[in-house]
Amino acid sequence: MSPAERDSDAPVAGGLERAAAILGAFDATHRDLTLAALVARSGLPRSTAHRTADRMIRLGWLDKPKDRYRIGNRLFEIASLAPIRLQLREAVLPFLQDLHSATKVTVQLGVLDGAQILVVEKITGHRPMPMLSQVGGIVPAHCSALGRAILAYSDTETIDAVLAAGLERRTPRTLTDPVAVLRELTAIPPRGWAVEREEGNIGVSCVAAPVFGPLGEVVAALSVTGPSGLIRSQTIGPAVRLAAAAASRAYCSRR
Structure with missing residues (x-):
């Protein structure tokens, strides 16, 4: 030049x-x-x-x-032309709506962006939770169910990068020990969903499950978030897992 x-x-x-x-x-x-x-x-x-x-x-x-x-x-x-909105969001949105109708609490769709989760879609209905990030906002991957649901199926390099970025303590319940975070990630695949209890906000808990692409790669996660008294993982977890599996099939059919 x-x-x-x-x-x-x-x-x-x-x-x-x-x-x-x-x-x-x-x-x-x-x-x-x-x-x-x-x-x-x-x-x-x-x-x-x-x-x-x-x-x-x-x-x-x-x-x-x-x-x-x-x-x-x-x-x-x-922004509406971005593939993450045209393909992923549109494929997953009907299942988010079904999940919200069934649970009556906030549902979210997120993707991994470095060591953070980018919130792509969110449905709150009549039970708004202002402490949660809005669409386009970010949350730490290590202490969010969305992040853990994605990291549990990610490669070692991706997980190491998140751990190396620092494990911020958001509440007294936040896991900040890398070994504890890795142990939590290991427990996710056998049951099919991730759990976060008051690690991002006191009084708020979340259950999330991964969304996969056509090659079996994890591309996103969807979640149910609400007051801790209402979020019982053993009850909500299977519904979140089924919704994520259906969303994965819908997303793959568009690719």
Whole structure:
């Protein structure tokens, strides 16, 4: 590549990195940001953040009602084209709906993203649980039933990467010893579902089961989450496992 070509590429790369920093400033608890907050959370100089954000508004990537920035509708349209939404979510959604109808508590679909679980879909019905991550949010893989259901069927390299990332203690019940986490993962395949009791949030428990792809690889997990008094794994576990198995067949038929 010639120096001229490298120079022509540099502004594009810089622009993309600035846009990524702007988008990264938003999360589930920071959905609307003032310019000052956008500067603080993106780490960009004020003039750069303002200029980049204005350009993103023109592209539809951001919106700015009054004095606050928020994610624009164009990004929602683009995100809806992602395979994880078109294929996985659409295949699994009917079974999430069935599971929610049967249990009357929150159901979720998640995929592994590094050492975190990305929540792809969630149904709460009339029993909302605000302490849980929203769609697009993340939760630690090591102390979530979704994460454990996936890790139990993952290769050693994937498991080691999650353990090496650090086992954050979310509550007094969180397993933070790698040996204890591995022991928990080993217990999952024989019964077909993972259990997490108050390791992410006190008073909240979860049961999850894996969703598999056409080659037998684990691609996601679905879960039932609710007040600990209502989540009895021996009762709910078989239903979650059956729903995940049906979802796996539906997902494979679309591939």
